[in-house]
Amino acid sequence: MIIEFGDEVKFVDNQTTQNAGVASKTGVCLGFTTPSVSNIEFIGDTTSDYAISVELDETKETIWTTQDLVEFVSHGEGQVIEIGNIKATRMADGSWKEEKIMADGSQKKEKINPEKEKTTWFKKLFGKK
Numbered sequence: 001m002i003i004e005f006g007d008e009v010k011f012v013d014n015q016t017t018q019n020a021g022v023a024s025k026t027g028v029c030l031g032f033t034t035p036s037v038s039n040i041e042f043i044g045d046t047t048s049d050y051a052i053s054v055e056l057d058e059t060k061e062t063i064w065t066t067q068d069l070v071e072f073v074s075h076g077e078g079q080v081i082e083i084g085n086i087k088a089t090r091m092a093d094g095s096w097k098e099e100k101i102m103a104d105g106s107q108k109k110e111k112i113n114p115e116k117e118k119t120t121w122f123k124k125l126f127g128k129k
Contacts, residue, residue, distance in 0.1 A: 001072055003029050003052055006079050006090050009070040011054075016043060017069055027054040028076060030062065044069045 003009055007029045017023040020043045030053045035042055042051040044066030051064050075094040080087060088096040 003067050003070060003072060004094070005029055005031055006076045007094075008073040008076045009054055010073050011065075011070055012068075014069075020063070022056070022063055022065075025056055025058065026073065027056040027063070028079075029053065029070075030055050033064070035064075040064045042066065 008026065009029055010026045011017045011022045011024060013023040022043070032050060032052045033040055034049050035046060035051050036049050040051065042064035044051075046066045050067065052067055052070070054063050054065060054070060055061070056063060075092060076090050077092040079090040081096075082088075085101045087099045087101060089099070091097055
């Protein structure tokens with residue numbers, strides 16, 4: 001399973017995470033990057049040139065790590081993102097329920113399946129065509 005934005009995770013307990021001080025800590029995935037391009041520092045070893053950022057629950061510190069050092073906990077049901085007049089709420093299955101907030105205060109709802117429509121949804125959300 002690929003850890004995605006909004007997923008709740010727990011760091012595994014091994015020598016690498018112990019040395020980094022994050023063993024067994026929990027947090028939320030905020031995104032991913034290509035370390036060879038972004039030059040971020042991260043814990044772990046990557047052969048796929050892929051790292052995720054995890055915001056720790058306790059300290060709100062952001063840690064960049066390889067995906068093999070975290071375990072999936074949940075999709076973070078109930079998380080809410082608001083950008084402009086779009087409100088998206090994370091569902092238990094990992095999809096997003098999108099609500100467009102109209103000028104009169106009413107809301108138009110749409111369920112987004114992340115496996116099929118993630119790119120389209122982010123383009124809509126950020127106004128890219």
